[in-house]
Amino acid sequence: MSEVPPVTLDDVRAAAARLEGVAHRTPVLRSRTLDDLVGAEVFLKCENLQRVGAFKFRGAYNAISRLPPAQLAKGVAAYSSGNHAQAVALAARELGTTAVIVMPADTPESKLVATAGYGAEIVTYDRYTGDRVAIGEALAADRGLALIPPYEHPHVIAGQGTAALELLDEVAGLDALVVPVGGGGLIAGSATVAKGLCERIRVVGVEPEAGDDTRRSLAEGRRVAIPVPRTIADGQAANVPGALTFSINRRLVDEIVLVTDDDLRHAMRLAFERLKIVLEPSGASALAALLAGRLDPVPRRVGVIISGGNISAVRFAELCLGAGQAGRP
Amino acid sequence: MSEVPPVTLDDVRAAAARLEGVAHRTPVLRSRTLDDLVGAEVFLKCENLQRVGAFKFRGAYNAISRLPPAQLAKGVAAYSSGNHAQAVALAARELGTTAVIVMPADTPESKLVATAGYGAEIVTYDRYTGDRVAIGEALAADRGLALIPPYEHPHVIAGQGTAALELLDEVAGLDALVVPVGGGGLIAGSATVAKGLCERIRVVGVEPEAGDDTRRSLAEGRRVAIPVPRTIADGQAANVPGALTFSINRRLVDEIVLVTDDDLRHAMRLAFERLKIVLEPSGASALAALLAGRLDPVPRRVGVIISGGNISAVRFAELCLGAGQAGRP
Numbered sequence: 236m237s238e239v240p241p242v243t244l245d246d247v248r249a250a251a252a253r254l255e256g257v258a259h260r261t262p263v264l265r266s267r268t269l270d271d272l273v274g275a276e277v278f279l280k281c282e283n284l285q286r287v288g289a290f291k292f293r294g295a296y297n298a299i300s301r302l303p304p305a306q307l308a309k310g311v312a313a314y315s316s317g318n319h320a321q322a323v324a325l326a327a328r329e330l331g332t333t334a335v336i337v338m339p340a341d342t343p344e345s346k347l348v349a350t351a352g353y354g355a356e357i358v359t360y361d362r363y364t365g366d367r368v369a370i371g372e373a374l375a376a377d378r379g380l381a382l383i384p385p386y387e388h389p390h391v392i393a394g395q396g397t398a399a400l401e402l403l404d405e406v407a408g409l410d411a412l413v414v415p416v417g418g419g420g421l422i423a424g425s426a427t428v429a430k431g432l433c434e435r436i437r438v439v440g441v442e443p444e445a446g447d448d449t450r451r452s453l454a455e456g457r458r459v460a461i462p463v464p465r466t467i468a469d470g471q472a473a474n475v476p477g478a479l480t481f482s483i484n485r486r487l488v489d490e491i492v493l494v495t496d497d498d499l500r501h502a503m504r505l506a507f508e509r510l511k512i513v514l515e516p517s518g519a520s521a522l523a524a525l526l527a528g529r530l531d532p533v534p535r536r537v538g539v540i541i542s543g544g545n546i547s548a549v550r551f552a553e554l555c556l557g558a559g560q561a562g563r564p
Numbered sequence: 565m566s567e568v569p570p571v572t573l574d575d576v577r578a579a580a581a582r583l584e585g586v587a588h589r590t591p592v593l594r595s596r597t598l599d600d601l602v603g604a605e606v607f608l609k610c611e612n613l614q615r616v617g618a619f620k621f622r623g624a625y626n627a628i629s630r631l632p633p634a635q636l637a638k639g640v641a642a643y644s645s646g647n648h649a650q651a652v653a654l655a656a657r658e659l660g661t662t663a664v665i666v667m668p669a670d671t672p673e674s675k676l677v678a679t680a681g682y683g684a685e686i687v688t689y690d691r692y693t694g695d696r697v698a699i700g701e702a703l704a705a706d707r708g709l710a711l712i713p714p715y716e717h718p719h720v721i722a723g724q725g726t727a728a729l730e731l732l733d734e735v736a737g738l739d740a741l742v743v744p745v746g747g748g749g750l751i752a753g754s755a756t757v758a759k760g761l762c763e764r765i766r767v768v769g770v771e772p773e774a775g776d777d778t779r780r781s782l783a784e785g786r787r788v789a790i791p792v793p794r795t796i797a798d799g800q801a802a803n804v805p806g807a808l809t810f811s812i813n814r815r816l817v818d819e820i821v822l823v824t825d826d827d828l829r830h831a832m833r834l835a836f837e838r839l840k841i842v843l844e845p846s847g848a849s850a851l852a853a854l855l856a857g858r859l860d861p862v863p864r865r866v867g868v869i870i871s872g873g874n875i876s877a878v879r880f881a882e883l884c885l886g887a888g889q890a891g892r893p
Contacts, residue, residue, distance in 0.1 A: 262591035264613060283840040284593060504877055511612040511842040511873035544840035548833055552881040 244431030247396035280402040283544025291322035297394030312380040314371035324355035386420025396424025411534035413521040416440040417471040419480030426487035450491035470517030492529040518543035573760030576725035579626040609731040612873025620651035626723030641709040643700035653684035715749025725753025740863035742850040745769040746800040748809030755816035779820035799846030821858040847872035
């Protein structure tokens, strides 16, 4: 490891300046009902209310905005079936360039439409026979496009860190920050901010129980790959930490806690009925960890990143009102 | 009518000072997707994110906080099966007194539990044989309680106006403000603020098509009672304007537009899927009017009061994913 960290607090501050007036400064919500349930003062940073419905817009925009002008003119590419697809599509449009997004042919229609709606060209592939990385790289090379990775890039990580920067700027004296972990970009940026501003703040990552690759990797001190996880948290289905994100997270993340799919469903329903906000499963994971009592000790004053809210009403009902759920409180 | 209006901009400002640090200063949300759909710059004042999930907390707290100390010590009463019940219960608790809430015996369990959860005593009655006004008044007289009306009181109206005050303080240059109308308290307070700050701002009320008592009353220049409306917007089921609210609204409200139950369902689903927020039917009515193209001409820059979000996930699914809804875009 080099002595200079790949992403610094100043990098995140610079990203925040680029995002000013482009990304939403999302609200920090409070709920005394939630505080009572958790036994702490809880501050929810609502990136489900961000543009494209997830924090991903921050990283994508920051990364694309830092491309050299000649590259920016040629355009960008990305492979994603999730929020990163829409984030890159919208960020490219905002920056006056074009995006090509490689998506599985069986991506839900609504996501294809949303991504195309931001002006991106969609290239589909068969997820069972195709290799999205190879397809994306070949396409980018052929057309001279810059490939925007979902987390393995310092500019993406710096962009993701701006949500935590806004939260810590607005709320003083947090003793913990709880952050969803997928590929590790959001928590790498968040931890860079948290530890940069206040060494003693506890940074807790949350993974689905079935997808605990980062927890295992931190425990073993090396990147551990696990079988592709089966979880409703599709935004956290990574099966191995990124090399770059892991190099940051092993230094800065204090612990990883796990949540079950039922914990996620419960948190999503509580967010709907008590907080009046819509969360997708991965977006609910940090809140779910608090509600399920996974943090020991319980922090006194805790920031929670709500990372996204992209879920259809039909899918929400299937998950949260389906068999075995209707009777839950 | 007296020369001095029953509620002034200064009354609302005084209410705002009392609510400081007690009510949430709710966020004003933006969505470019929504702007594109409506063809305007839309600013959503999200009172669904207010304490108790609705603007009602503002008016209840302001009214109770202004009771003489001797009366405050004796306690308060209210009759409501809706958001006003929880608002009075919580406001009473916050102000260190007790509340008795008269509610129909068949009120949904969740609302009874929520109201009791704020420490209120619940008195139930049979809605088919009992008269809630008579019961509430008798009970208040018997026990020496102050009856807190849902809208027919200057202190309630002044409290409700604080949401619009926050919105207009935060967003300059609005040319219209669109507000749900039930008994007329929210729009009376909102219009007092809007016209007090800027004479040219257009104040538009929204009623359900089946419950257009205020529209008719404004057209006829007198309070018109209609049959009790059948609408999913239970917060807007008033069948005659209040005497006090009507005296204000006839002076200050420019027009009333109507929305159908299908317009409400569509707005609720769009709010869920695109805005990531939960709205109850009456809470969605101002947004629904914009989305359904009921404002002519379409304002250029428009504030919308989202008045509440109290709906269970099960009821939301029934309304928005039920027969005839699943196929809607």
